[in-house]
Amino acid sequence: MTSLLWFRRDLRLGDNPALNAACDAGQVVPLFVIDPQFFDTAGAAMRAYQVDSLSALARACGGALVIRYGDPRDVVPQVVKEIAATAVHCAADYEPAGAARDMDVEARLYEQGVPLVRTGSPYAVAPGRVAKADGTPYRVYSPFYKAWLVHGWRGPVNPPADIPWAEELIARIGSEPLPARPDLEGMVLLPAGEAAALQRWKHFAETALMDYADNRDRPDFDSTSQMSGYLRFGEIHVRTMLADLGEFKGHEVYRKELAWREFYADVLWNNPATEHDYLDQRFVGMRYNTGPAAQEHFTAWTQGRTGYPIVDAGMRQLQREGWIHNRVRMIVASFLVKDLHLEWTQGAEWFMRYLRDADVASNQHGWQWTAGCGTDAAPYFRVFNPTTQGLRFDPEGAYIREYIPELRHLRGPAAHEPWDELDGYKHGYPTRIVDHATERDESLARYQEIKVAP
């Protein structure tokens, strides 16, 4: 009996229940399908990281990994035919596009008399499992978190001691080569793969976890786990991380961050249209800036040339690392929506293309949260002041100097306020493209417009 193990967002062998399920049924052919629809439109960091991660997985499989290109709807049934598989094993995908794809694949396989067996998910608790007493989903984080804790999750699963790769079959059908790794001139990526994920997790747990509650908002420190990319590609399962967390303050706060990922996955699964559409429909009527001037503002934002140091540092970190510190994500998002009056979807799309940890649920709902149309129960009038935020969370200005060479001559917190000509402009740093105080008032006025009359 031969099973096809279809890897997607779970590029690891440890704590992978779908792998165990496949092994239980006999010999295994591991497959990854590179879908041009996703791969060719992804940013360079995402593509390079995907290639690196697949290389690592191929090594871990002892060279057994089969790579194919195309629409999985065609490729998976085709490979099933080639190897005469009796089942296809994978982890369930709860993202709207992935779930739809899996339904299509399942239907095609059904015609071949082969089941698509979904075992596990990328989450500790699968979307839809945590619900209110009346069965409806939560729309507020805190009660979700409480119920999620009560629901609980299973412990990590050990991989089979000896994985029965179907080596002869694999050699016969052959694998296509991995895509060329894009040239990432000047970019700095974390190392990819399961071993790197476990190593990073260990490093974080030993160096920063205990102080996480105090230091997590500091973009100038290496105080966050940066596990988001590893979770996105499934190079580690969140169960493995949760199993290492105890009751210390830092542990508790970090567990809550992991629960945000689960919450947003649940919200998106229950409201699939919110991948592109407003969770709070009142915001459909929000007035945005459009036209050439708005387009110029958007370009300045993407390039890190808004004249607001913390915003520009964040956007340049994205260019360099394919990653931004969470606190700074909120600041740059708030700036796009509330200072530039651009629609959150524009920013969300940019993030999806250039973040190598880009996760549909966390990204879209993080943006909706910032825009005020998401799950936030807090008031709309919360508008981040980029300068105040910068001074509070990067008090020495070190984060600014790291990512904005034009401001490296400024000492200490002065880097956050390069408003004098001598401070920035003569070194090539742009003047502010908008006045924050003015745009804050404008933003509040526009929120008034969509307010429901009492």
Place this chain on the structure above:
DNA sequence: TTTTGAGTTGTTCGA
């Protein structure tokens, strides 16, 4: 059943 209090991430203003 109804009421009540609290809710990730903030800013500004005026006493």
Place this chain on the structure above:
DNA sequence: GTCGAACAACTCAAA
């Protein structure tokens, strides 16, 4: 300089 109030309105669970 510090501190509290004001900035609305809806979800959720406990009382």
